[in-house]
Amino acid sequence: EVQLVESGGGLVTPGGSLRLSCVASRFTFSLYSMNWVRQAPGKGLEWVSGITSSGEHIYFSDAMKGRITISRDDAKNSLYLQMNDLRADDTAVYYCARTDCTTSSCYLDYWGQGTLVTVSS
Amino acid sequence: QSALTQPPSVSGAPGQTVTISCTGSSSNIGAGYDVHWYQQGPGTAPKLLIYGNNKRPSGVPDRISGSRSGTSASLAITGLQADDEADYYCQSYDDSLNYIFGTGTKVSVL
Numbered sequence: 001e002v003q004l005v006e007s008g009g010g011l012v013t014p015g016g017s018l019r020l021s022c023v024a025s026r027f028t029f030s031l032y033s034m035n036w037v038r039q040a041p042g043k044g045l046e047w048v049s050g051i052t053s054s055g056e057h058i059y060f061s062d063a064m065k066g067r068i069t070i071s072r073d074d075a076k077n078s079l080y081l082q083m084n085d086l087r088a089d090d091t092a093v094y095y096c097a098r099t100d101c102t103t104s105s106c107y108l109d110y111w112g113q114g115t116l117v118t119v120s121s
Numbered sequence: 122q123s124a125l126t127q128p129p130s131v132s133g134a135p136g137q138t139v140t141i142s143c144t145g146s147s148s149n150i151g152a153g154y155d156v157h158w159y160q161q162g163p164g165t166a167p168k169l170l171i172y173g174n175n176k177r178p179s180g181v182p183d184r185i186s187g188s189r190s191g192t193s194a195s196l197a198i199t200g201l202q203a204d205d206e207a208d209y210y211c212q213s214y215d216d217s218l219n220y221i222f223g224t225g226t227k228v229s230v231l
Contacts, residue, residue: 012179035220036205037167044124045159045167045210047220059219081165105214109178111166 002027002110004096016043016086016119022079022096022112030074033099035108036081038092038117046092049081050099080082088118093117125211125223127151132229133201141226143211149221151192154214158187158196160198161208170209183192198228206230 012102020036021067049070050059055067058070079096093116097108126144133139143156150156158171169178171187174194184199194213198205211223 037220044225045161045212045222046127047222050220071177095206100172102155105154105157106220107155107169107172107212108159108167109169109172111168113166 002060004098004112005095005112006096006112009094009116009117010121013084013121014087014119016040016081017084018117020081020083020094020096020115020117023078023096024079024096027098030078031071033106034072034079035097035099036070036079037095037097037111038090038106039095039114040089040092041093043092048094049078072116083117086117091117091119125213125221126208127211127223127226129224130227130229132231134231135201135203137201138197138199139201139228140198141196141209141211141228143196143223145192145194145213145221147192148191149192149213149215150194152212152214153214156187156189157193157212159212161210163207165208177217201230203230 003025006022012018033052038048046050050069062113067085071080093114095114096112098110099106131139155173159167160170161167174189175187186197209226215221
């Protein structure tokens, strides 16, 4: 079955940076758009960013626009999220998720186990 | 990017049916974008439950069903079981082609 494994989370001070990684396996990574979704402690799901299969199109949520960069390396079956100027309210579990689509919208058919980012002094 | 609105919690006895609503607007569900549903157990990652309003991925039982009408959607769980206790989220698109999630509903089995 499809596998997504995130890493790179940890404790960072406010204003700091962190780079998350997601390694994919058991599917042809280069053919799929990918996303990052986060979940603050005790809160709901929030989409953060997405990148198309070619890397040509990139999308960001308003909450993190200007502070994050999403990228992918198809040779390494990997997805990345570079986060800068982190704030306390960025504290969350960050999930990597694969995209699939119907004719009218897309959804997230496989998710990783998540990596916890804690922003605190 | 406002979230879709769901009831915070619903509950039912084993064997009963519970329904979770998901209310959007003319810029998301009402614009014709499909609705999808996820189940999240305690301490686990979300799992796709329904896609394309009413389609079940392989392995999801047919006592789980979804529907969409106008600016809202709903998820029904019939024959409620103990392992249905989880958080449930709807998801659609908005006009910026961004993913938008529901506020989440906790299902409790009495």
